[in-house]
Amino acid sequence: MVMTYTQSEALYLQELRRRQEECWPADRPREAQYPFGERPITEYLREWAARDPQRVAIEFYGHTITYAELNDLSDRLASLLEERGIRSGERVAVMLPNCPQFNVAFHGTLKRGAVLVPLSPLARGGELQHLLDEADPAALIVLDALWPVAEPLLAGRNVREVFRVGLAGVLAQSPTLPLPELLQAAQAQTVSGDDLLPLLRQVTPRPQPVPELDSPAVINFSGGTTGLPKGCLHHHRDLIYTSASYCTVALPDALPLSERPVMLSFLPQFWIAGEDMGVLFPAFLGATLVLLLRWDVQAFLQAVPRHGVTVTTLLVDQVDEILNHPQAAPTDFSSLRQVNAVSFMRKLNPDYRRRWADLTGSVIAEASYGMTETNTCDTFTGGFQENDFDLNSQPTFVGLPVPGTEFKICDFGSGALQPFGTEGEICVRSPAVFKGYWHERHDPSDLPGGWLHTGDSGVIDEQGLLHYLGRRREMLKVNGMSVFPAELEMLLGRHPGVAGVGVLGRAHPTRGDEVVAFVVPRPDSGLTPETLSAWCRDEMASYKVPTVHFLDELPLTATGKVDKKQLLPRLAEVAGGNA
Incomplete structure (x- = not known):
């Protein structure tokens, strides 16, 4: 009997590396480089x-x-x-x-x-x-x-x-x-x-x-x-x-x-x-x-030409602010070479990328997948921006592992390897995986095979590229189907009238969970909950279509993420139907 790649981790990783080699950008090195050696x-x-x-x-x-x-x-x-x-x-x-x-x-x-x-x-x-x-x-x-x-x-x-x-x-x-x-x-x-x-x-x-x-x-x-x-x-x-x-x-x-x-x-x-x-x-x-x-948009607009800034990482919120600032057009952005964006409240989309390129002459890309437990920056997306391949892929595209890091997708319950294209738990093996929580320090045997089970849901597609769907504990079940808030936030963020979005779930008497989207509309967009709901019905599977509620602003954490704990009281307040 011929063994399939999901029946053996060695075969799985061998096949995954082969697929990743085929799509690895030609201008990106495949081995980590240490100019002065591996030293502190x-x-x-x-x-x-x-x-x-x-x-x-x-x-x-x-x-x-x-x-x-x-x-x-x-x-x-x-x-x-x-x-x-x-x-x-x-x-x-x-x-x-x-x-x-x-x-x-x-x-x-x-x-x-x-x-x-x-x-x-x-x-x-x-x-x-x-x-x-x-x-x-x-x-x-x-x-x-x-x-x-x-x-x-x-x-x-x-x-x-x-x-x-x-x-x-x-x-x-x-x-x-x-x-x-x-x-x-x-x-x-x-x-x-x-x-x-x-x-x-x-x-x-x-x-x-x-x-x-x-x-x-x-x-x-x-x-x-x-x-x-x-x-x-x-x-x-x-x-x-x-x-x-x-x-x-x-x-x-x-x-x-x-x-x-x-x-x-x-x-x-x-x-x-x-x-x-x-x-x-x-x-x-x-x-x-x-x-x-x-962050200060005026300081940014002055600093880039004054100091010849070549590399920066922005939240998409800041990208939006720069694009709409009256002093952006006369600013000299010619020094910029590498600009990454982090999608928290607002999501990177093809319109933002086109407008950014028109303004600055540089290409903006989604930053990376990572978590505090891995010292973050576990993937890269550079080299996949042609024809908006990354942004038009299944949300959220986070690309290839950095050299020396490996991913696999496993079933949350059994731990069985999942075929490419199938949702499951993102597992990562990397030299930067943390050595335990400070009061719960582990030895290597606590991570069998060196794999950290992240609790994140994701997919490795047929090309070997990673897509992040969200935290499993945030996963909703609607009529037995899995719905990931992070995926919906990315999809809703593609609408030109959406300035920010946070998606949560609440119990529903017949469907299991109800998907609720708190949306900050862009000023003067003319967007209403009804028109956004109609757009959702055209853009996503019916069971994913959320109940839409508009807010003037979303609560944020110190690092710019939507603070969903602060949205919970609003979730309890709103009744069924759009508002």
Whole structure:
């Protein structure tokens, strides 16, 4: 009897690799490239500081930090932590907004051999208490304005050292970009003597042992959109692998080091994607990072031509804002080479891509599939934009695995391999898979075969390309048929009159679940719930057609995702039928 590929994992992966090889973009390398070898990301910073010390590492509203300075400041922080008794393996919590000091704290903590724990600067009360309970830090690096929020929660904890950070010390005398309110307030402040940066200048840096690749580096908290955040432990090897594998295929012009990118990031650095884009990837590539404290369309429009930005990642919400801004047309976008978009509230569609190309001359692509547990950036979509192949494919197209990462689709119940084209659970095997939740650390035997079962629903199509359908726990059953909110959000996002959408489900007496779409219509679109419902009946299977409710705005998390927990009261309020 001939064995089919679904009866053997070895045959399945062999067949999958064959199909992926056939559609692999010709201009994308197939092996991860490590310009300075497989070494900790802190050693890449040290290498760039030696090779190109005066290159700008961080550009922050006119204040610049060179690679030599960033390396020196992080060396001094490592020595300061040593002076204050912070030992290797102890946790250092960092509660900062986007600012150069975050990058200093990141590299300095890792150089000391301690474990960095980024905390959301928006966390308050019970949420912050939970994060501190999980991390149990020995030290806290905190924005001075947030100290009154954090201080009451430190009583009875093991936090031995607190370092306060002010923003006045990283403000240029003549800022080159519009300042957000937090930086405007900092203009009226003076740099205090106990501020972290003055403290570092008094420290004599001492050599620190180079961290082992398989030692703990960072604890990243999961988003907590469906429950309390959990701390995901990542090792140094995870960080450098993520940088090498993603940059190799997503930024092929930058490796080998023929082009040093200028990267703009406003994504929150405490978030896993912001850590990648605003800390790891610039240090890996020796890039200049144009760092924004937060998103601001005016700052973006001025920063791109001023600094010759070549690479950036935007939410589709920001793409929409740029396209509709009156100052966008005269802006020089000619430096842009690689622009990725993340579909949260608004979804990338062919109309956005066409308008973006007309405005900037660059092609915009969906970013990647990933999760905090895998250090994110597990796939790439570059090379599939011709004729909108990616956007016209089954939602949501997330492409091919980065080099060194593997996927398979299994049945949620039995774990059996699913044929290509069949829905099931996305399973991933990667060098960057987390080493467990901080208080539930596992050994390799806890992940049989090294496979992480993500809880996400997806499909690997006949070409070997991955499509993300959504979280299984969000899956709805309508008359026995599976409906994935993320798929419907992507489909609804293709309507030109839809500005944002969040899809949930509620119990129905005869159908099992009822699909409910909360929609923010685009102003002056003329869209009504009735016309959108009619469009849905033409564009999707009848059992997927949602009950449509219009909202003026959708609640969002700190990272820009639709906060569905906050939509639940609205779900309970609305009655059947359109509104």
